[in-house]
Amino acid sequence: MTCPLPAENIARGADWLREGPEADVVVSSRVRLARNVAGMSFPGRMNGGESTRLLRLSQAAVSCLRVNTASVGPVPAAETDRLIWVSIGDLSPLDRTLLVERHLISKEHAKNDRFRAACFSLPDERLSIMINEEDHLRLQCVMPGLSLSAAWSALDDVDDQIESRVDIAYMPQLGYLTACPTNVGCAVRMSVMLHLPAIRLSGEMERVKRAAKDMNLTVRGFYGEGSEAAGDLFQISNQTTLGRSEPQLCEQIERMVVPQVVAYERRMREELMGKKRRYLEDQVFRALGTLRYSRLITPEEATANLSLARLGVFTGMIRDIDPQAVTQLILLTQPAHLQRLLGREMDQQKRREARADLIRHRLDGV
């Protein structure tokens, strides 16, 4: 199968990396729902026949979806004009990695190719569904900036349509049944991705993590569970769902927790700009120098420097670069994106060359 994503989508980066509300600190907002078909074993215990039935049933349900993931309020407009269905087994390893890098499917989903599928909305990619991952269905909606309630409302609508066609496992006392007990309840994960370079530079990240934990929230890296906080990007999300409604969670994260962290990051930025201005400028401009001058660069070094450059752009220290260009490069410099952008597979050394060239080109061209 050829690449399931249009070339222009790959070239421009991801919709969820565009500038949304509170873009200086908040990168994107994401809601994920776990749903299982009533009377069917969970994916971990399914046989081939059941899996095939799940795929058929899901594809039928998905084909009838009317999706509206358009903007709400200040979120940049996006439009879904079609849904695309892909069987993971049909994808090349490169394209699986591409979808993982874009956060359209999970790493785990990409690994196992028997009876697994995914579905996502084009051209915006805001809605995506994994079929036969840890649960039968994992529905996701991502939007740029602080827009959790908008993402929730779009996904809630999709969920309603699916539940009107498929009998979903639900018990009044417990809520939705899921493969992992921690998801039982409303089976929702709401997460906001934050760019927190000043908190990290000030050595205050552990404090934020502890505070989040006290509120039953968890802090993860760019690629979710177990991933490093590449580029000072942290995802704050709920840990449990039992006994809480989706609007309560959404309210807590979007209106209470995130604004506090955003304010804290901004205060740390101001403090650095005031008391440690030279130090901050040095960090920011050295990063820009490395991005503009290196000829070989690893994804880790690129991401770390792009993060500091992003901080420079949003604090007004760097004036000659489009913030979009910097943020999208965090995605575009990932291995699969790089190879798809250049239209050929490359070994690690060639990728390091191509990555440096791409960054230089995109940051100089503005």
Place this chain on the structure above:
Amino acid sequence: MTCPLPAENIARGADWLREGPEADVVVSSRVRLARNVAGMSFPGRMNGGESTRLLRLSQAAVSCLRVNTASVGPVPAAETDRLIWVSIGDLSPLDRTLLVERHLISKEHAKNDRFRAACFSLPDERLSIMINEEDHLRLQCVMPGLSLSAAWSALDDVDDQIESRVDIAYMPQLGYLTACPTNVGCAVRMSVMLHLPAIRLSGEMERVKRAAKDMNLTVRGFYGEGSEAAGDLFQISNQTTLGRSEPQLCEQIERMVVPQVVAYERRMREELMGKKRRYLEDQVFRALGTLRYSRLITPEEATANLSLARLGVFTGMIRDIDPQAVTQLILLTQPAHLQRLLGREMDQQKRREARADLIRHRLDGV
């Protein structure tokens, strides 16, 4: 005492860092002679009376010198129109360091301020004399590029004039007598400062050092004995002088040894440019990026990056920078130079700021 060097000398850097013959690899050539007054104890064993007599006698001899350190062949022209005499004890700690950085006096000479003096030619600074260092007189002539015989001939002339006025300790069987036995003989040190980044990047520096040792030559760093090879600058000089004439030594170093090392460095540069071009470009341009973008920089980091930028300029990779500007910055970014250039004393943090500003200004202004 105010600074003994004219401000314009400090601002433009050092004459010996100008481009001379074989400038791509050879930075400068230096000849140093050790001379002691007959019938007087060596400096280490002198009393105050003898020291005072030495200073008086030396100042009288120096005041009559007619110095010609002008160019010979392709060495850039320079002119001596006066000699300046300074008592080390009259100099501020900052100005002593300044003279050490310019290679006009040794670190040891700067430390002990009783009965010590120095003399040097202005505006070119090619001739310098230390009085009452390890020997009574240490005469030095430095010229840019590979110009050892020119430096030798200028210094030989100065030596003749001094010996016509002062009775110098000399024994026909041994030659000139010196405080340290290793200098006995013609008591000359001839050294050539080489810029060897490609040999260092290729991991071949130890081989060069061994080869030099086999020829009774020694390889030292930028600031002589015991100093690190800052900026990939290495001084190759003779180890002993007993039983060899000055022209023999000069011939060996200038016509046999240095051309071999120069050819080796050029071969390594070509090899890197061919087989490891990306790696080399990455090293060179990252260095340039750091120089142009950092806002805080230590002298060590500045020197290391200036060295790579110099390599970039002479290999044609970097085209928008004057080679002079890069080479002179190796000197101008040293602590005392920086403070004299800016006209104020600064702590380490302020120097790091000023150093980054100076580099950015000088490398962007071209």
